[in-house]
Amino acid sequence: MTTKTYGQYCGVARALELVGERWALLIIRDLLVGPKRYTDLRAGLPKIPTNVLATRLKEFEQAGLVERRVQARPSGAIVYELTPYGADLEPVVLALGAWGARSLGELRPDEIVTPDILVMALRSTFQPGKQKAKYELRFGEIVVHAIVDRDDLTVEIGPLDGATVVEAFGPIGPLLTGAIDGAEALKTGLLKTSGTAADLDRFAHFFRIGPAPA
Amino acid sequence: MTTKTYGQYCGVARALELVGERWALLIIRDLLVGPKRYTDLRAGLPKIPTNVLATRLKEFEQAGLVERRVQARPSGAIVYELTPYGADLEPVVLALGAWGARSLGELRPDEIVTPDILVMALRSTFQPGKQKAKYELRFGEIVVHAIVDRDDLTVEIGPLDGATVVEAFGPIGPLLTGAIDGAEALKTGLLKTSGTAADLDRFAHFFRIGPAPA
DNA sequence: CTGGATCCACACAGATACTG
DNA sequence: CAGTATCTGTGTGGATCCAG
Numbered sequence: 001m002t003t004k005t006y007g008q009y010c011g012v013a014r015a016l017e018l019v020g021e022r023w024a025l026l027i028i029r030d031l032l033v034g035p036k037r038y039t040d041l042r043a044g045l046p047k048i049p050t051n052v053l054a055t056r057l058k059e060f061e062q063a064g065l066v067e068r069r070v071q072a073r074p075s076g077a078i079v080y081e082l083t084p085y086g087a088d089l090e091p092v093v094l095a096l097g098a099w100g101a102r103s104l105g106e107l108r109p110d111e112i113v114t115p116d117i118l119v120m121a122l123r124s125t126f127q128p129g130k131q132k133a134k135y136e137l138r139f140g141e142i143v144v145h146a147i148v149d150r151d152d153l154t155v156e157i158g159p160l161d162g163a164t165v166v167e168a169f170g171p172i173g174p175l176l177t178g179a180i181d182g183a184e185a186l187k188t189g190l191l192k193t194s195g196t197a198a199d200l201d202r203f204a205h206f207f208r209i210g211p212a213p214a
Numbered sequence: 215m216t217t218k219t220y221g222q223y224c225g226v227a228r229a230l231e232l233v234g235e236r237w238a239l240l241i242i243r244d245l246l247v248g249p250k251r252y253t254d255l256r257a258g259l260p261k262i263p264t265n266v267l268a269t270r271l272k273e274f275e276q277a278g279l280v281e282r283r284v285q286a287r288p289s290g291a292i293v294y295e296l297t298p299y300g301a302d303l304e305p306v307v308l309a310l311g312a313w314g315a316r317s318l319g320e321l322r323p324d325e326i327v328t329p330d331i332l333v334m335a336l337r338s339t340f341q342p343g344k345q346k347a348k349y350e351l352r353f354g355e356i357v358v359h360a361i362v363d364r365d366d367l368t369v370e371i372g373p374l375d376g377a378t379v380v381e382a383f384g385p386i387g388p389l390l391t392g393a394i395d396g397a398e399a400l401k402t403g404l405l406k407t408s409g410t411a412a413d414l415d416r417f418a419h420f421f422r423i424g425p426a427p428a
Numbered sequence: 429c430t431g432g433a434t435c436c437a438c439a440c441a442g443a444t445a446c447t448g
Numbered sequence: 449c450a451g452t453a454t455c456t457g458t459g460t461g462g463a464t465c466c467a468g
Contacts, residue, residue: 004461007261009325009385011338012243012307015314020236022441029226038450047221049442054451064427078450085316085427092309093226099306100229111223124225171223213278213299218442236460252431263461268432292431434465447452
């Protein structure tokens with residue numbers, strides 16, 4: 001909760017007062033993948049100062065974006081979950097992700113990839129079509145899966161039996177921006193698949209955004 | 215340009231590094247309405263410190279979002295204009311506006327409304343349909359117009375001959391969130407129109423978003 | 429006038445240590 | 449595990465000043 005307001009009767013300004021502070025939308029991004037515990041959020045955002053995380057969560061709770069729930073015993077764990085109001089930020093996060101992904105170039109050594117990042121990358125680059133498909137995307141230890149059903153998409157963390165396996169060995173940015181197509185990705189060794197080159201091309205067709213900026 | 219990075223290979227994180235700082239997306243919002251001079255931007259964002267505005271513009275220019283152009287003489291004016299890359303932020307701003315507008319309640323005395331805010335409010339709440347219509351929306355001294363052509367929308371600053379005039383006398387938030395419909399808005403005196411109650415209902419149908427959060 | 433630059437005070441973020 | 453406490457630094461707010 002920014003005590004400093006923008007002084008404008010405007011939806012954009014109001015939104016930024018609620019989720020415009022540093023780290024805010026990255027926390028929302030991870031919660032859009034699923035409810036998480038404090039420690040899970042820290043694991044997904046290693047560079048966030050713990051006091052900032054605690055402050056944001058309190059602000060979100062007070063603003064009605066996030067609910068803090070204590071699980072039944074014996075776990076007794078505390079989980080943070082988006083309310084429907086908070087979950088309605090998904091279009092915002094997806095739009096930001098689609099725009100920002102175009103500026104993703106090389107994977108720098110100081111940059112990490114988490115399961116949540118991969119899930120949201122697929123969700124934000126999805127192009128509805130008329131086909132069905134199941135993919136299991138692997139990136140090192142990280143495994144997520146996507147179920148495409150025409151214009152419907154489900155992406156979640158973990159493997160999926162019977163899916164076409166796509167394994168990435170480098171930054172997926174160039175693939176998602178169309179800077180490289182499926183067949184080329186196979187040749188360069190950026191990607192491997194349990195399927196065919198055509199499968200990979202279909203994958204690159206489903207999950208694609210505009211070209212990178214000049 | 216935040217020198218502090220989030221350390222994540224993620225489109226959302228990259229986008230926030232470029233336009234996640236304070237005031238950034240509000241400057242973009244105003245530039246999405248049209249190119250503007252430094253003084254115009256200050257007028258539209260009265261509470262922005264001048265050094266922050268200057269810094270953001272320099273960051274945007276360096277990131278390739280904004281172009282700084284010196285007009286031909288005799289005006290010699292300096293205008294800031296979005297590049298195509300910067301203009302691609304429109305879906306982000308519209309999504310933020312649509313989400314944040316639901317939290318717009320009363321118009322507080324310390325909050326202003328500018329032509330740019332009104333233009334983006336209409337753009338972000340537009341629901342494509344099968345009809346055509348022309349509206350001139352007035353809010354005090356502010357006049358903008360919208361041309362609806364089925365699923366196509368044009369909103370710009372200024373009056374429009376032959377349009378249905380809609381004049382607002384209070385906060386338009388409740389109208390846009392559907393908390394109040396056209397007929398009711400007429401009765402309460404929130405809105406007046408040169409047309410009929412049915413015209414106003416149609417207007418409220420074109421520019422509408424989800425209900426306000428509980 | 430426009431289009432900024434400069435200065436200072438302060439709130440918030442970053443880093444780390446510590447606790448129920 | 450789920451935070452709080454503390455200290456330090458940087459970005460922001462606010463005012464003023466200046467050059468073309």
